[in-house]
Amino acid sequence: MDTNAKPTAAKRTIGVATPDPVLAVEDLTMYYATRAGDVRAVDGVSFAVQRGESVGLVGESGCGKSSIAMALLKLLPENARLIRGKILLNGADLAPLSDDEMREHRWNHIAMVFQAAMNALNPVYRVGDQIIEALDAHIRSTPEISMERVRELFDLVSLDPGFIPRYPHEYSGGMKQRAGIAMALACEPDLLIADEPTTALDVIVQDRILKELRKVQEALYMSLIYISHDMAVIAEVSHTVGVMYAGRIVEWGETVDVFHRPIHPYTQTLMSAFPSVTGPKHELGMLSGEPPNLLTPPPGCRFHPRCPYATDVCRSEEPPIVRSGSHWAACWHPLDGAAA
């Protein structure tokens, strides 16, 4: 298999032709209570992830990407409150579940890889033992079978099995991140959430990890939510992309459509702001101002203070959803012939 090729169009059409959502998020709303008031980090977010599909969530820091990931796993800090919405995993709503009930789903059905800098590995235990522990918590088996499974997992993410009995500090940054992926895959989850898994790594190591992720995602026909601030990385890993701004998804569609025919002005600027090492040297896009404070998001369209196309209606009323096929955006003045 050519692991360097980007996700194929064929895969994408399969997903669209036979919808089989692993995850359906409906009107998810999550606030953080702070002394200054509620931080509206996730505000009315809806989307679905099909079986075998790789979805990229992209947006700048503070737009709510990690908050969505944590809300889906219900790994929320003390001050976070789920205000409303449904998290349908294989049709069953996770939102009302207790911590104990949630433990059943975590790792088994929905697993997570964190940012390289905040690795899930415990420094005082051998990596192999940590994976076996994750396995044993969910699957009854013998030590021999568990060890065999760890070997398979190491093989899957191209880690040298000689490192199974070693400690995390003996691993390089890239190896630790692959061990994190191996651990997340231990129970063959239906959905893997990867939150900026390569952000702290150099490009050559990043390239290898993206390849491994793509390989296992396709081999296991697993669903993936890949979170990144980097449009270039998203272009490489995802069939479908959701663009976030200030706690909301502002555009959603097949990756090629969104990149080549963006509907939302924010998406257009975000993409043009990324320089590339190849192709013609285009003028780099930029925005004035900064993303809003989520304690007091602007009324109407949250992007209006920075949007070159903003009009009065944008400043006062929530933008409508406009569509072009399965590709949609929330905007009063869409860029590309999409219709409400």
Next chain:
Amino acid sequence: MATAAPASAVGTRPLVKVEDLQKRFPVSAGLFERSHSFVHAVDGVSFELARGESFGLVGESGCGKTTTGRLLVRLAEPSDGRVLFDDAAGTPTDITHLAGASLKAFRRRAQMIFQDPYESLNPRRTIFDTVAEPLKVQNACGPHECLERVSRMLEMVGLTPAAAYLFRYPHELSGGQRQRAAIARALVIEPIFVVADEPTSMLDVSIRTGVMQLMQSLADRLGISYLYITHDLAVARYMCSRIAVMYLGKIVEMGETESVLQQPKHPYTQALLSAVPIPDPTVTREPVRIAGGVSRPVDPPPRCRFYDRCPIADDFCRDNDHPPLEEKASGQLAACYKA
């Protein structure tokens, strides 16, 4: 946004001439033991930087970019080698061991912008105090003129109106504003040479372009030359007329940015470039052909530093010293026997 001036448009006489620069750090061998091993962080680096030029230093983390930058502005002393820098009278002077009054005079002409604006902004001091500090250290002006120069500088970096920022603290500013304040601090003394160490790598893209543009326009207006350090080759493409690619303390390739990026000669540059993700889902990259990761260059063997990972290494590479940096195409140099 405007792109870096072509190398041909800048002056030919070098402002900075770096000769065989070396920096070794002892590897700690225990509290009371003398170390016998060294990290060769910068290992025989030579290049010239022309007046008005923005020269890029690129490579993966740990290759020696920051250490090189610190040596060039005399924030560290090299183990060996020279950095010749034009003094106020235009005489090339070795700055590597400057101290006292001559170091202070040099600081008027050479400054550094750090990756993390927190490194140059003291959280307990106002923006005015921080930006004014180089002026005070240099006794450059009285209090009135000082306030005026700081205000003018803040406006120049886009913190307008200056009065709204002068007496605020770093935590009251956004990331982009903090980096603008850090730039103001480095430029307020009107240096002619600035080492910019990953100045935009902590900023979000929608804000990054503005800071990149700002740095270019200030260079044009104030006649500043940059040593621009970045791990991001795509950013180097926009900010630098020439670049040098570093690997384990050595420059392995150097030339005009566009030539190096479009026709890389060194197998490491080729691998690095093929690993850079492309923000277009319909473009497929060349597969990356190297294995393993970057290590620390502790007492490296004399042979080519890239030998262990090189996909085209042969016995000659194994048995000979690290290859010299030689011209492989017009104006493009690489350190490789087989390039």
